Amino acid sequence: MLDFLSSLGEQVVDAEEESFLLFTRDIPSANLGFVDARASVVDVTLHGQELAIHQSPTLLSSRREGGTTGAVLWKITPRFAEWIAAPKNPFFAASILNPAATVVELGCGISGLVALALAPRVSHYIATDQEYVRKIFKLNIDENVQAQPKKRGGGGGGRSRTEKSNNNNNNSKITFTPLDWEVDNPTTLKQTIPNTAEEPSDPGFDLLISCDCIYNEALVPAFVRTCADICRLRPVYQPDTNPETEITLAERPTVCVIAQQQRSPDVFETWLRETMRVFDVWRLSDEVLGDGLKDGTGYIVHALVLKPSP
Template identity: 55%
Template sequence: MDQIINLLANEEVIDVDEESFLLFAQDIPSNNLGMINPRAPAVEISINGNEYTIHQSPSLLSSHRAGGTTGAVLWKITPLFAEWITNLSNPLWTNAILSHTSTVAELGTGISALVALVLASSVRHYIATDQEYVRKLFRTNLDANASVSVSSSDNKSRAKGKSKGFKSSKSKSSSTARPLDNISFTTLDWETDQAASLKECMDPDEAHGQYEEDKGEEDKGFDLLLSCDCVYNEALVAPFVRTCAEICRLRPAYVAGSDESRPRRSPTVCIIAQQQRSPDVFEAWLRETMREFRVWRLSDDVLGEGLKSGSGYLVHLLLVRDK
C-alpha cells in the first residue's frame, strides 16, 4: 500500500522505552486534565470557519456513575483533531485512504459528536460508538448543529478535490442543512461487547449505494478507525487495544499480488490521538498496542501546528498485524 507508506512519514516505532523517553523528555504545555470548560452547559467551537454549539452535562461529569463519566464534556484535543482530519491537505485524503466511499468508525466518541459532524458529510457512513449514557446528548448535538453549513471556501476546495473522492457540499448561502443521515450511534463497551456486529447498525437501504469496488464479497470492515483522547486509564488499556484490533481484523489484510479479478480492499487504518498525561499509562498503551499493531507516530509536517510535537498531544497510526 504505497499511499499508506507515504502517509507514515516518521520511522516505525520499535522500542516502547525509547518512544516514551523521546516524547516525555520534552517540555509539555500544561493542558490540565484536558477539558475545555467542564462547568459550562454548552461551549461554542469553530471548525474550518463553521460554528458549532456543543451541549455538555457538568452534572453527569461530577456524578459517581459506574463505568465512568469522561464522555460527558468536550475535551481540548477534539476540535484540534476535527480540524486536522478534515483538512484537504491531510495525507489521509490526498492518498485516498479517506474518500466519499469510506466507512469510518470512532471509539469513545463522547457527547460532542464533533468529529462525526465535521467528517460525515465527506464519507459514505460514520459509526460513532460509546457507552449508552452518551447517546442522548450525542443526538442532541447532532440535531443542534444540523443546520451548520460548510463554508464557501471549503466548498470550492472540495469541488476541486472531487476527483480525489470528495462529495460536493451545499454552500453557506444555501438554506439546505448538511446531511446527517449517514451518522449512526451504537453502544460499544470495550470490556463486554463484540466489535464484529458494528456494521449491523447501518441502514440496510444503504446497500443500494454500493460502488463498483464494493461488489462481490461482503465487507464487514472499515476504512478508518478513529479514537480521540481515550487513553488515560491504565485499567482500560487492554480492552481498548483489543477492541481496536478486533475492529481492524474485520477486514482482511492487504495481500500484494492477489487476484486482480476480485476486489481488493485496503487494510483498516487506525488513528489514535491522545493528550500527553502519564508516561506510565502511555507506555502501558504502547506496549499493549505493539503486540497487535505496527505503530508509527505521525510527523509534525503531517500534523501541523495544533497537534505537532510539543503541543501536549500525540497522534499515532496503527496497522494491525497478521495473526
C-alpha cells in the same frame, strides 16, 4: 500501504524508547484536558463554521459506575477534527478516506465534533461510546448539522432546499451505537447503519478513530482488543502481496488513527506495549500534523495497522 504509512512519520520499534522520547520533552500544561468542565454549552469554530456543543458538567461530576469522562468536550477534539477533515489530510490524498469510505470512532463522547467534520466527506460514520453519551451526542448532531457557515453579502436568511437536503443527508450518515470495550462484540457494528443489508458484503471499516481515550491503564487491554477485533473484519495487510494485483476497497486493511493528550508516561507506555503486540505503529510527523497537533502542543497521534499473520 507501507509507503503511505512510512510517509506519515517514523515507525515505532521500541515502546520504552518512544515513551522516553515523548515524555522527556517539554509538555505544556493542559490540566486534565477539558475545554470548560463547568459550562453547559461550549462554542467551537470548525473549518469556519460556528458550532454550539452541549455537555453535562453534572454528569461529569457524578459517581456513575463505568466512568463519566465522555460527558464534556476535551481540548484535543476540536484540533483533531479540524485536522482529520482538512482537504489536504494525507488520508484523503491516499484515498483511505473517500466518498465511499466508512469510519468508526471509539469513545466519541458527547460532542460529535469528529463525526460532524468527517460525515459530509465519507459514506458513513459510526460513533461509539457508552449508552449515557447517546442523548447529548444526538442533540449536538441534530443541532449542528443544520448549522451553515455565515455567508458574506446577499439577502435573505432562509436556507435553500438544496442546503436543507444536504444537511439531512449528512445527518443520516452519522450513526451512534453503544459499545463497551470490555463486554460488547464489535463485529456487527456495520449492521447498525440504516438501510443496509443484515449481512453487509464488507463488514469492515476504512478508518478507525480514537481521540483521547487512553488515560486509564486498566482499560488498555480491552481498548486494544476492540481495535484489533474491528481491524480483523478486513483482511490483514500482507506487504509481500503481488503489487500487480488489484485490491478492492473492501480488501484494504483498516487503518487506525489514535490521538491522545500527553498525561502519564506509564499509561502511554502500557498502551503502546499492548498495541505493538498486534499492530505495527507509526508516529505522525510534525509536517503531517501541522501546528495544532505537532510536537510541543502536548498531543500525539499514531497510525496503526494489524501485523501480518505469522
